[in-house]
Amino acid sequence: MANDLTLYSFGTPNGFKASITLEELNLPYKTEKIDITKNIQKEPWFLEINPNGRIPAIKDGDFRVFESGAIMLYLVDKYDSEHKISYPHGSGEYYEMLGWLMFQMGGIGPMQGQANHFLAMAKVRSDYAIERYVTETKRLYSVLESRLASHDWLAGDKYTLADIANFAWVRGAPNLLIDLNEWPGVKKWVDRISAREGVQRGINVPPSTMTPEQMKGIWANMRNKIASMENTDKH
Ligand SMILES: N[C@@H](CCC(=O)N[C@@H](CS)C(=O)NCC(=O)O)C(=O)O
Incomplete structure (x- = not known):
């Protein structure tokens, strides 16, 4: 059984890879939100957990795993003995x-x-x-x-x-x-x-503080801001 799992994450694709895996395996875990817009991921305490200064990372007790692919493989190796979302090694x-x-x-x-x-x-x-x-x-x-x-x-x-x-x-x-x-x-x-x-x-x-519609609006604004600039490529 899982014990003392903590996920360090933010609402991004790489973060979701870890959170979906945890949820699909029905594992109990705590979440620490790492606000990457405030550069929390570059703070020294977090670099001890992920030397690459990015989310996601997990701790299982005192053991840390960084890189989303490695986190997924760790979780299935340790907690998916029934191969619910994985296959046996060597197959x-x-x-x-x-x-x-x-x-x-x-x-x-x-x-x-x-x-x-x-x-x-x-x-x-x-x-x-x-x-x-x-x-x-x-x-x-x-x-x-x-x-x-x-x-x-x-x-x-x-x-x-x-x-x-x-x-x-x-x-x-x-x-x-x-x-x-x-x-x-x-x-x-x-x-x-x-x-x-x-x-x-x-x-x-x-948990997201924004609705999907609000997120769509934010992406549209960001794209429009760039589209309104002059192209800087020099060929
Ligand atoms: N290869 C890494 C990539 C992690 C990554 O790029 N995370 C992004 C969020 S999706 C991040 O933390 N960005 C903030 C930064 O680069 O400082 C992984 O798969 O875990």
Whole structure:
């Protein structure tokens, strides 16, 4: 059984990967909100928990785990002996699950993160960077589609942490004005995962102070601010 688990997080895709996993495994845990807009993640006490100065991180008693993918793997290794959202080590499905997890960690996360940055958060407008990262994000969605057009889940025949990890990012496609209907398998998979109770709880950790409509408005304002600037690319 779980004992003394603490999640250090904020309401972002990488944070949701950890909170959804905890919720899907029905683990009791405490949450410490780390407000990344106030740079709490760079404070010395937090760097002891995550030397990379980012969320999420967890502590299990005195033991710390950082990097969202490592957190997910730790939680299933320790608390998913029934393989509710994982596969046994050494099985073919286990390595498929790892493949899709690494695909998210090295692909969708960093690329969509940069697309978010240049489209909605940057201090200058760079049409080149927007085009580059939005195009790459879409290409990665096509890779997901190549699997999900004919399968319900990414690895094997059940929902696993590979689905959770990729879902946490892909659900944010509308923030980039990407219409998921372009990838019908991905769209159905997002809807299927969104409907899960553990996911609904997980995407509200730490509890949001804003409604989804308010969040939409904030993203629109951020995008509009950049769109109203002059493009700074010099070719
Ligand atoms: N590879 C890391 C990325 C973590 C990450 O980028 N977290 C973002 C929020 S989604 C963050 O903490 N940003 C604040 C910062 O970079 O200072 C992971 O998967 O845990």
